[in-house]
Amino acid sequence: MPKEPPRMRQKRRFHLRPRGNICLVIDRVAQFGVKKWLLIFLAAACTVLLLLAGFATSRPTDNRPKPPLALMTSLPLIWSEGGIEADLAKDVAPHPAFKRLSAHYDITPIDDLEAWGPKPKQMLLLAQPKAFAPRELVRLDNWVRQGGLVLILADPALQWGSLYPLGDKRRPLFTSMLSPLFAHWGLELVLPLEDEVPASMRKIGVFPIRTVTAGEWLPKQSTAKGRCAILAKGLLADCRIGKGRAVLVADADFLDAAFWEGQGMRILTGKDEFANMALLQALLTALQDDKGLSGDFVGK
Numbered sequence: 001m002p003k004e005p006p007r008m009r010q011k012r013r014f015h016l017r018p019r020g021n022i023c024l025v026i027d028r029v030a031q032f033g034v035k036k037w038l039l040i041f042l043a044a045a046c047t048v049l050l051l052l053a054g055f056a057t058s059r060p061t062d063n064r065p066k067p068p069l070a071l072m073t074s075l076p077l078i079w080s081e082g083g084i085e086a087d088l089a090k091d092v093a094p095h096p097a098f099k100r101l102s103a104h105y106d107i108t109p110i111d112d113l114e115a116w117g118p119k120p121k122q123m124l125l126l127a128q129p130k131a132f133a134p135r136e137l138v139r140l141d142n143w144v145r146q147g148g149l150v151l152i153l154a155d156p157a158l159q160w161g162s163l164y165p166l167g168d169k170r171r172p173l174f175t176s177m178l179s180p181l182f183a184h185w186g187l188e189l190v191l192p193l194e195d196e197v198p199a200s201m202r203k204i205g206v207f208p209i210r211t212v213t214a215g216e217w218l219p220k221q222s223t224a225k226g227r228c229a230i231l232a233k234g235l236l237a238d239c240r241i242g243k244g245r246a247v248l249v250a251d252a253d254f255l256d257a258a259f260w261e262g263q264g265m266r267i268l269t270g271k272d273e274f275a276n277m278a279l280l281q282a283l284l285t286a287l288q289d290d291k292g293l294s295g296d297f298v299g300k
Contacts, residue, residue, distance in 0.1 A: 067288060068119045069105035073127035074173040075255065078109050081163050081170050096257040100277050101125075105284070113139055123287060124150040128158060128252040131177035141184060145242030149287050154178055155252035156191040156215035182248070185239050186228055188218045189250055204232050207275040207282065210259045215250030231293055236283075238293045247287050255280070 071078070077098040093099070101107060110116045113136040118124075124143075132140070144150055154176035164171040182189055191213065201210045216234035228239035228248075237248040253259065254276045262273020272278070286293055 066104060066106040068108065068122035069101070069284070070108045070110050070116065070118065070122055070124045071101075071127070072110050072113070072124070072129045074130050075128055075160060075252065076172065077127065077255070095255075096261060097255045097277060097280075101280075104281065118143065118148070123284065124148065125153075125284070126150060126178075127153045127255060128155050128173050128176060129178075130173060132181075134180075137178075137181050137184075141181065141241070144244035144246055147243040149244060150246045151249070151283055151287055152178070152246060153249045153252040153255070154182070154189055154215070155213075156189055156250070157213045159212045159253050160256055161258075176252075183220055185241060185246065186220050187230075187237055187239070187248070188220045189215050190218055191215050192234075201274070202232075202235070204235065204279055207279040209254055209276045209279055210274045211251050211254035211276070212259070213251075213253065217248065217250050229294065236293060245287060245290070247283055247293070249283070 075095075077095045094102070098107070108119070108122075111130075113132065140150070156175055158172055158174050160172050162168075162171045166174060176189060179189065192215075200212070200214065201208065202214075203209075214235055217228075217230050217237040218234070219228070219230065227241075228237045230237050235250050237250075239246040239248065260272050260274040260276035283293075285291070
């Protein structure tokens with residue numbers, strides 16, 4: 001009898017069946033006879049990953065634009081004391097206070113009030129700024145009286161660490177040079193000398209803060225050109241100037257991360273040790289929303 005032709009050995013083919021959002025790789029694994037418990041594990045893992053991916057893609061994002069904020073300062077917040085060239089060469093990160101502010105505001109650094117063109121609804125933050133020429137003081141006063149909103153951190157005896165000696169232009173300004181403007185608004189910035197320990201912890205409403213050699217606002221009624229309320233035992237002043245508003249803080253050292261980050265506390269809880277930045281954020285929010293600072297916010 002004639003022999004039958006040998007049967008051609010058929011190659012085993014793998015057919016991946018579509019399963020919607022389930023991992024298709026499971027079908028391929030199944031062809032190799034993998035144990036049932038391993039298949040169940042892979043299916044569960046893929047399902048969890050797909051669910052997590054779905055939550056990530058469906059999470060609502062805040063697309064609202066950040067409020068505009070102009071910033072002028074002599075403090076090393078934006079650039080280090082070495083300047084922009086040194087920072088670019090060393091890939092230096094911005095100061096933690098600037099990084100925290102940038103998360104909430106669209107910050108525009110400025111160094112010349114006369115050349116500054118304010119954006120609509122833009123607030124101004126002056127953090128121990130450089131000394132202003134008389135024409136700059138006039139422009140700032142006029143801008144506030146026409147409806148401008150400004151937060152001023154003015155320190156009478158700044159203790160911020162520096163690489164440079166006193167008098168060096170690269171060093172942050174030791175004492176605020178805005179006394180003529182403050183006098184025009186009916187205030188005087190002084191440094192209390194009764195405290196034996198310069199470093200202090202204070203409770204400003206719900207905000208426990210730590211700083212050093214904070215100043216104090218005193219009324220100067222004889223030359224008052226505005227209406228200012230002094231709060232928080234002299235640390236804050238809230239001034240209604242014409243159609244605008246100026247909130248004044250008699251301290252700038254509280255921005256120094258050494259006073260509020262707290263390495264031990266941050267490692268344990270992931271939070272700041274003191275609420276210095278929370279206070280700054282609350283003051284800017286109150287300024288933006290035209291809310292008062294009296295009562296539980298800062299106390300008398």
